[in-house]
Amino acid sequence: MYLGRYFVTMTTKALFDTKILKVNPLSIRFSPTAHIDGSLPIISDPETEAALLEAARIIRDTDETVAFPTETVYGLGGSALNDNSVLSIYKAKNRPSDNPLITHVSSIDQLNRKIFNQMHLSGASIFDNIPKIYCPLISTLWPGPLTILLPVPDHIMLSKLTTADQPTFAVRIPANPVARALIALSDTPIAAPSANASTRPSPTLASHVYHDLKDKIPMILDGGACKVGVESTVVDGLCNPPMLLRPGGFTYEEIVKLGGEAWSLCKVENKKTVEKGEKVRTPGMKYRHYSPTAKVILLVPHAKEDNVIKTQEDRLDILNRLIKVELQANKNINKIAILTSLKLEDFDFESKIFDNPDFCSKAFILERLGRTGEEIQANLFAALRKVDEIDNVDLIFVEGINEEGEGLAVMNRLRKAAANNCISF
Template sequence: MHLGRYFVTMISKAIFDTKVLKVNPLSIHFSPTAHLDGSLPTITDPETEAALLEAAKIIRDTDETVAFPTETVYGLGGSALNDNSVLSIYKAKNRPSDNPLITHISSIDQLNRKIFNQAHSYGASLSDNIPAIYRPLISNLWPGPLTILLPVPLSNHNTLSKLTTADQSTFAVRIPANPVARALIALSDTPIAAPSANASTRPSPTLASHVYHDLNGKIPMILDGGACNVGVESTVVDGLCNPPMLLRPGGFTYEEIIELGGEAWSLCKVENKKTVEKGEKVRTPGMKYRHYSPSAKVILLVPDTSDANNNKKENQMKSLNRMIKSEIQADKTVNKIAILTSLKLQDSDLQSQIVEDSDFSSKTFIIERLGRTGEEIQANLFAALRKVDEIDNVDLIFVEGTNEDGEGLAVMNRLRKAAANNCILF
């Protein structure tokens, strides 16, 4: 199949009566070795089991897709072994085909059987198809929000759809920790290609309602397993190059990769490209095209770590006031403004110096707290962007950024893309 870049044009008429089925993650139980040997879960809630079996049948036996929760964000899944299923993902999202997909597996046994087309033989190690450099990481971080790049199997063994890899020599794979995701993959016994379950370029979904907002009528089913606890996509690493690279920051921090990866990862580099050249292939999702963007304009306030002024807080508020006035003067249609705060902006300061400013008397301000720790900010980020954009219908969004250590690296990666690099030192 020729895999030149294309976009699948969405039709306006709904194709599906999208079902939303509640599932209970707490009713799903795996053995401690299930992510290795592929043993199936036990499910104590009959409604959850029925919903998962129905979804598994769609994945295994049709060309259609299912949206489901992972620990990172909701995914839109189809069989990674079926070209038509992968095409259904691209169609529902209106996603460009040269943006590769991550393949989700329930166990290393499934990886060997279904992708490398190898039955386990006596004396062989389950990890034979995984380069040694990854083994310390996956022993500590799988199941979980870690994606690794593996060489595509030789053509006489490979069963993976080339549409998942954008016809490249590597493919991205992970074992999710969320029990709903793991159970769906295990019960279907099918590796699932799954990007985030949102319309292309929109903020990633962390609730089933976010998925429904974007994809109602475009997919047959959404499994509603509640809120995603991590809140940003998985960390993607490439151990096939020297030195190894962190291609996309995510649910595990760079510091955790260094600490748990062993000596081979001590020199791990971080991919820091801001743009991708026309025609350049990318090895992982999130490196190309507009991403995570609300409809409203987003301005990212980047912490100015070089500013040693004792009156920094006061200067920040004056600076924010000036920025808002400048945006209002430039665009007379701006009436509703959201300010998403994290570590430093305080509600009382915003109230006294922004909301109560007489120049803004005709404007409406909505203030949302992202959180006070890296974990909280990361978990709340996409939901807050969607709330102010889709529910509050604001015209302009200011987001207070954070330092780029720990979870801050992934947070700022997503925010720079959401703001289309419209960033101001603050």
């Protein structure tokens, strides 16, 4: 018994004095072809350059990890070529090892040299290792929040721990200059899931990373807020028809429009559950994801084809009833958050909900996610984290949006955050 307690003490103590280093994305400049030929960036701010070089050394020369901003969410990166680095990612996040990781590269040249172990030969195309079906997409959407699946080559340099024993691996070139510079300066493909504790909402600020991973990682590069706000779109062009495996920073409509005829019949992965022991091709398809500590209830709008018209009074009645039901079921609910999007944006909560005599002993927090799909997507994770970690609410209602455009990714995340606890609204 004593040895067991000793073991727990040794493994749960703080491992790092986590540093947060400010970096300025605007000080980093790439040539127009750097994402193809691997040209290094020019960095005008000495502090940013010093921070990036220190982070690059950790990635390249150690088994440890660095958290850094991408255009989607903050990533927790380790060398994708190093089994121990990948294990450090899983350990810091407490992430199941059968959940595959996306590998981030700074250029097609780096992909060829470091993963396929091939130098560019005169007369050969630098795109030879990428199936032609992807070319219309990556020519427009890379660098950016698009992840593609590639077949694992016979002599791959990539750690097998990134693929979760799959015949494919996932790769993208991020657009965020801090992420691109870190990968380029280390000249190391970086495996990087979101930089949060496993199951938690993804981080879009350095402070979110620090909240979850303080003392578990050596460094966080603080490059400000992430612009997109949800993870990258993952597509599989190796099957017929091709599939959108995870909605994200680029919409389904953009994939179909830019992909050409080969992507015109693109299907959307719509599995709600994954069987125990089933292998998955991309992160986000398995296990609990994006979940605050507080219970989340997702208010799902009717699809357009349902021809159901609800007035504000109808929605008021539904929300009132839902709050009463939750309060009756759990007497410990004292603080409730309501996250609104489009239908409830101009709702009079003060007189209609907050002043309701039935709720007079309860505190309410109101957060407005935005008026457009892009705004809602960018604000989603930050709002969930704010009401959960700062406001310490006991219950969260989130108003969903229609599943078109950015709505497909937003609702994908919200259904998981709510553990499919959804109410028609």
